[in-house]
Amino acid sequence: MKSPHTSPPSARGPADHEVRDQIVAAATEHFSHYGYEKTTVSDLAKAIGFSKAYIYKFFESKQAIGEMICANCLREIEADVRAAVDATGRPPEKLRRMFKAIVDASLRLFFQDRKLYEIAASAAGEHWQATVAYEERIQNLLQDVVQQGRLSGDFERKTPLDETAKAIYLVMRPYLHPLQLQYNIENAEEAPAQLSSLVLRSLSP
Amino acid sequence: MKSPHTSPPSARGPADHEVRDQIVAAATEHFSHYGYEKTTVSDLAKAIGFSKAYIYKFFESKQAIGEMICANCLREIEADVRAAVDATGRPPEKLRRMFKAIVDASLRLFFQDRKLYEIAASAAGEHWQATVAYEERIQNLLQDVVQQGRLSGDFERKTPLDETAKAIYLVMRPYLHPLQLQYNIENAEEAPAQLSSLVLRSLSP
Structure with a gap:
């Protein structure tokens, strides 16, 4: 425009x-x-x-430039996450890879581009449009994976789909939220595997 | 001493x-x-x-006084959490109440004693002994509840006990960690119920 x-x-x-x-x-x-x-x-x-x-x-404003940079960073993370999900056909494995890719990509931003991380942190703290939209797209991707697993028979279907997807998103959120991630770095190596396993047990039919 | x-x-x-x-x-x-x-x-x-x-x-030092105050606050939260767990005999309900009590007690500290919360936040950020010990006691309590549920037949027993307890603890941690809680306040009303339900589905035999 x-x-x-x-x-x-x-x-x-x-x-x-x-x-x-x-x-x-x-x-x-x-x-x-x-x-x-x-x-x-x-x-x-x-x-x-x-x-x-x-x-x-x-x-x-400066924030408008920051929002654009932040949106670009989040698009890169999202592209990594989508590539990880698409790299396998099995929904349980999609879920594991999705979780791992979110943590890996967010940590890469945190450690390699520390100064850009600062922008993402401002963005998350102030609910910028770019992060709100990013969180929504990740939630939608997650719901799609859960739905695929229901259709393939890998996941249970009794719990309402949106309830299941929302709860799994709450489990993931501390690792994709830039301001929270810094408090979870010591767990970031093992947490994706441990939490994915718990989530997959919760999804078993 | x-x-x-x-x-x-x-x-x-x-x-x-x-x-x-x-x-x-x-x-x-x-x-x-x-x-x-x-x-x-x-x-x-x-x-x-x-x-x-x-x-x-x-x-x-001032920190030594702060640690003592922080330890007292955390003991109060822990007493609330233990009372909630002890108020019911059924392990699944113990787990639900434990999660809810952690969030309620931590939010009370956050909103009512904002200045004391600042101490707890410093403590958590700097890994004070009082918070490390508190996290350990909460983990032990959680493991006891899971073990009770295994003995009563409410929870599955295939997954190693420490793996199960550790993963559930990772799900709870963003709500008991003072520095993370501030980013989860908008979810604090519904998150305990949604996450408890997910955790209980993961524990079903």
């Missing part, structure tokens, strides 16, 4: 979405070195060589 | 443990108004009318 403040693109100028992507890429680079909380839009403008006014043409 | 710096009690003076209890009671009162992090031992000494040197006779 085009912002009303954007001037019409010249015949040779970059399209709006390309400029937005450039700003997001440069901001990701900058935040990952200097952190999100302490950087202002002025700092960012100076560092990436655009004027502050130019950045404000495309993003209404 | 007596500290080596403690003078021998006079015939009419209070016993050491009485003085310690007095200091802890006064400090609990003070911290619950002014907070733990911002208060120094000097502030505390002034506020409760003892000399700083006198307080240091009984506690080697």
